[in-house]
Amino acid sequence: MATHDTLQTLPFPPVTKQHILNCSYHNWHPKYRAITPKARLIPLPSAFLDYLRSDGIVLPPEAGDEPSWSDNDSGIFSAADNHHDDDDDDESLDPSANWRDTHEAIERTIEELGGKVAPKLNWSAPKDATWIAATNSMECRTPNDIYLLLKSSDFVTHDLAHAFDDTADQSTAPDPEIAYHLVLRKWITLNPSVEFRCFVRNRRLIALCQRDLNHFDFLFNMQDKLRDTIQDFFDAKLRDTFPDANFTFDVYTPPPHDKVWVIDFNPWAIRTDPLIFSWMELLTMEVPIVPAPEETTVRLWIAEPGDVGGQASAAIEEAQDEEDIDDDDIEEIWQPEFRLVRRDDPEAYGFATPQYSAHKLPKDVVDASRGGEGQLREFAMQWEQAQKLAEQQRAEDSEDD
Ligand SMILES: Nc1ncnc2c1ncn2[C@@H]1O[C@H](COP(=O)(O)OP(=O)(O)OP(=O)(O)O)[C@@H](O)[C@H]1O
Numbered sequence: 001m002a003t004h005d006t007l008q009t010l011p012f013p014p015v016t017k018q019h020i021l022n023c024s025y026h027n028w029h030p031k032y033r034a035i036t037p038k039a040r041l042i043p044l045p046s047a048f049l050d051y052l053r054s055d056g057i058v059l060p061p062e063a064g065d066e067p068s069w070s071d072n073d074s075g076i077f078s079a080a081d082n083h084h085d086d087d088d089d090d091e092s093l094d095p096s097a098n099w100r101d102t103h104e105a106i107e108r109t110i111e112e113l114g115g116k117v118a119p120k121l122n123w124s125a126p127k128d129a130t131w132i133a134a135t136n137s138m139e140c141r142t143p144n145d146i147y148l149l150l151k152s153s154d155f156v157t158h159d160l161a162h163a164f165d166d167t168a169d170q171s172t173a174p175d176p177e178i179a180y181h182l183v184l185r186k187w188i189t190l191n192p193s194v195e196f197r198c199f200v201r202n203r204r205l206i207a208l209c210q211r212d213l214n215h216f217d218f219l220f221n222m223q224d225k226l227r228d229t230i231q232d233f234f235d236a237k238l239r240d241t242f243p244d245a246n247f248t249f250d251v252y253t254p255p256p257h258d259k260v261w262v263i264d265f266n267p268w269a270i271r272t273d274p275l276i277f278s279w280m281e282l283l284t285m286e287v288p289i290v291p292a293p294e295e296t297t298v299r300l301w302i303a304e305p306g307d308v309g310g311q312a313s314a315a316i317e318e319a320q321d322e323e324d325i326d327d328d329d330i331e332e333i334w335q336p337e338f339r340l341v342r343r344d345d346p347e348a349y350g351f352a353t354p355q356y357s358a359h360k361l362p363k364d365v366v367d368a369s370r371g372g373e374g375q376l377r378e379f380a381m382q383w384e385q386a387q388k389l390a391e392q393q394r395a396e397d398s399e400d401d
């Protein structure tokens with residue numbers, strides 16, 4: 001029993017509601033705007049949040065909507081469909097009637113961002129719902145594309161209902177009011193091979209890894225350069241400015257891989273996916289204690305008096321030429337572990353770690369997803385149909401009783 005308990009408890013420092021809030025897009029974005037791909041934030045009124053939280057997916061009518069664009073087998077319908085209902089003679093079923101300003105702001109913002117956006121709420125993007133979108137991705141061109149994704153996503157629901165779950169001050173402090181925002185990011189065709197997740201413990205970048213769990217051969221040749229680039233970026237832009245000492249951040253380093261963009265921050269908490277690391281590794285990884293950069297300069301300056309105003313790194317290079325400097329003194333040689341998916345890693349085949357493992361799908365769904373997007377959508381429709389039939393059957397069965 002005790003062993004079991006020990007294994008289940010990861011030695012996380014307490015995660016507070018403030019830690020969670022610090023990773024909310026609307027909290028960090030103003031500070032890091034210049035190093036983030038173009039995004040706009042739309043504050044969400046409670047009427048819109050009620051719409052997101054409500055059951056069922058009713059979309060506002062769109063200009064040019066045919067009254068029956070859908071046969072409703074999908075369970076998703078546009079308010080325009082309601083005009084066909086015999087017992088429904090009012091046309092006030094447009095769900096956006098209560099949040100028209102928001103709807104219009106979304107429309108305008110999509111246009112301002114060039115017509116295509118990737119949406120998310122304060123913390124989560126609807127990555128788990130792309131199967132329901134016509135594009136099979138998070139690319140949205142209309143407000144309805146956005147509503148459909150947001151309403152179909154368990155990740156978004158988590159933001160709306162469980163943001164402070166498992167926080168240490170859960171019972172001692174009342175939940176702070178969350179200023180919910182819709183984040184619209186200008187759509188960019190990202191190359192997933194150069195997206196990385198970076199882990200920061202005690203303001204030290206200790207580890208980084210791919211976000212996409214496929215094997216990319218070319219990354220192995222670029223590994224050192226990428227590590228240096230991301231390390232320099234972290235030192236210059238994030239290390240001393242992020243409010244917490246422990247956090248994770250996601251970056252994108254498009255070719256020629258000399259510039260780094262921040263995509264997101266996540267809390268140093270079990271809810272954040274450690275990808276090809278395990279949290280136990282990250283929490284217990286041994287990291288040499290280094291003096292603060294100023295101290296390093298001073299110490300090495302003593303070894304090399306000529307370098308009064310030099311940067312620590314320059315000083316180290318010079319100091320390395322001095323034979324009497326022991327290698328152990330140059331802790332800067334220590335590097336964060338940069339883990340890539342090797343050709344023969346189980347991750348590369350997607351067997352060991354289903355992509356969103358916290359939200360496991362039935363095996364049939366996973367199999368269908370391997371068959372490509374057409375097969376998945378087909379499967380989704382059959383699945384809905386089967387669910388409906390089963391429900392009908394249950395209703396009939398219970399009437400029979
Ligand atoms: N501007 C953009 N255009 C297109 N795709 C994007 C854009 N920004 C992000 N993405 C894609 O969306 C993915 C998810 O974005 P993001 O990291 O913000 O989601 P998240 O919900 O915070 O994920 P996680 O739960 O892993 O922290 C990114 O990995 C990236 O591939």
Ligand SMILES: [Mg+2]
Pocket residue numbers: 123124264265266
């Ligand atoms: Mg995130």
